[in-house]
Every structure is written in structure tokens, then in C-alpha cells.
Amino acid sequence: MLEAQSIRKVYQQGASPLEVLKGIDLTVQKGEALSIVGSSGAGKSTLLHILGTLDTPTSGHVIYEGKKVFDLNDHELARFRNNNIGFVFQFHHLMNEFSAYDNLILPGRLAGWSGKDLRVRADELFAFMGLSDRKKHFPSELSGGEQQRVAIARAVFLNPSLVLADEPTGNLDSENSLKIQQLLFDLQKEWNVTLVVVTHDLGFAEKFPRQLKMANGLWA
Numbered sequence: 001m002l003e004a005q006s007i008r009k010v011y012q013q014g015a016s017p018l019e020v021l022k023g024i025d026l027t028v029q030k031g032e033a034l035s036i037v038g039s040s041g042a043g044k045s046t047l048l049h050i051l052g053t054l055d056t057p058t059s060g061h062v063i064y065e066g067k068k069v070f071d072l073n074d075h076e077l078a079r080f081r082n083n084n085i086g087f088v089f090q091f092h093h094l095m096n097e098f099s100a101y102d103n104l105i106l107p108g109r110l111a112g113w114s115g116k117d118l119r120v121r122a123d124e125l126f127a128f129m130g131l132s133d134r135k136k137h138f139p140s141e142l143s144g145g146e147q148q149r150v151a152i153a154r155a156v157f158l159n160p161s162l163v164l165a166d167e168p169t170g171n172l173d174s175e176n177s178l179k180i181q182q183l184l185f186d187l188q189k190e191w192n193v194t195l196v197v198v199t200h201d202l203g204f205a206e207k208f209p210r211q212l213k214m215a216n217g218l219w220a
């Protein structure tokens with residue numbers, strides 16, 4: 001479903017170019033779950049952002065179900081991203097002035113869903129995440145693990161076929177980390193979501209059927 005071809009990313013740092021990705025190839029099948037590990041600075045987040053079309057490569061292609069995504073114009077690309085890709089970041093990026101409910105429904109609101117559809121989907125996801133009694137809480141009134149569950153629920157609100165997660169358990173204690181891990185695998189199995197996770201937690205990485213390692217902008 002997802003293919004990356006010869007992805008290079010070069011940052012211009014003053015006079016000297018910094019090559020962060022040096023020609024990465026990747027093919028991900030629909031419904032697959034894979035983990036990516038590698039030392040700090042290896043280029044993992046940069047690659048994930050490019051795969052998720054949040055950033056553009058210096059050269060190379062990202063092909064999603066046969067289409068080169070960077071051929072789309074900005075508007076088409078934003079729409080494509082909202083409908084097909086869910087992101088989970090290490091820091092959850094919930095909006096502090098919005099309740100858990102209002103944070104959760106944001107992708108649906110952007111997609112123009114009716115109030116009733118938003119409520120039905122939100123109820124389903126809050127139940128799935130075990131957060132039905134926390135809808136009205138603001139992020140500051142939720143634990144770190146609860147915040148991360150809301151962020152994951154938001155990422156999958158529109159039933160994306162691909163979920164990209166960058167250290168989704170990075171800020172959690174081991175108990176909450178295990179819960180989030182299980183939740184991601186449940187999503188993958190129950191909704192046939194394709195799951196790509198970057199993590200420094202080797203125990204988590206090893207639970208994936210496919211494991212990749214990055215070093216210095218290349219597969220190691």
C-alpha cells in the first residue's frame with residue numbers, strides 16, 4: 001500500500017549540506033505492522049514525517065496505493081492526509097483549551113461530519129479506549145496515559161488505513177506503555193490498520209512481526 005523510493009533529505013546548514021536520509025527504500029503491505037529503531041539522530045522522525053507527507057523529501061518518491069503523493073497540490077495533499085493517515089506523536093499535541101471530546105472529533109469536524117456522526121464515532125472510540133467517563137476533561141485533567149489514548153483515538157477518528165507513531169510510549173510509565181502498545185496492536189488487528197512505529201523501547205519493537213533498524217540515514 002505504501003512505497004518509499006530512494007528517499008533523500010538534505011538540510012542546508014550554512015555552507016555545508018547535512019544529508020539526514022541517504023536513499024531509503026521501503027515497501028509496506030496493507031495491514032502490516034512494523035517497528036523502526038535506531039539511535040538518536042539516525043533520521044527516524046524525518047522519515048516518518050516524509051512517509052506521512054508532513055515533510056517533503058529532497059529527492060525520491062512516496063507512493064501510496066500506486067499514486068505519487070507529492071504530485072498532489074497542497075489542498076489535495078491535506079485532504080489525502082486527513083482521510084488516510086493517522087499520526088501519533090511522542091508529545092500528544094492535544095489542544096489544552098479543548099476538552100477530550102473536542103480534541104477527539106477534530107478530524108471529523110475538518111472533514112465536515114455532522115454533529116450526530118461526530119458524537120456516534122466519538123462514543124465508539126471513547127469506549128474502545130476505556131475513556132467514556134473522561135470526555136469532558138481537559139488535557140490538564142487527564143493523566144499522561146489518558147492523554148495519549150485520546151491522541152491515538154484522534155489519530156484513528158477517520159478510520160485511516162495507515163497509522164504512523166513516533167515514540168508513542170516515550171513519556172509513559174511501564175504500565176501505561178504496555179496499555180498503549182496493546183491498544184495499537186488491537187487497532188491494527190480489529191480495523192486492519194497498517195501500523196508503522198518508531199520507538200526507542202526495544203521490548204516494544206520486538207513485538208512487531210517486522211522490525212527495521214536505521215543508522216545514519218540508511219537501513220542498518
Ligand SMILES: Nc1ncnc2c1ncn2[C@@H]1O[C@H](COP(=O)(O)OP(=O)(O)OP(=O)(O)O)[C@@H](O)[C@H]1O
Nearest residue numbers: 011013018020038039040041042043044045046047
Ligand atoms: N530542520 C532541520 N534542520 C537541520 N537539521 C535537522 C532538521 N531536522 C532534523 N535535523 C537533523 O536531522 C537528523 C535526524 O533527525 P531525526 O529527528 O529524524 O532523528 P531521529 O532518528 O528521530 O532521532 P531521535 O531518536 O532523537 O528522535 C538529526 O541529526 C537532526 O539534527
Ligand SMILES: [Mg+2]
Nearest residue numbers: 044045046166
Ligand atoms: Mg525522532
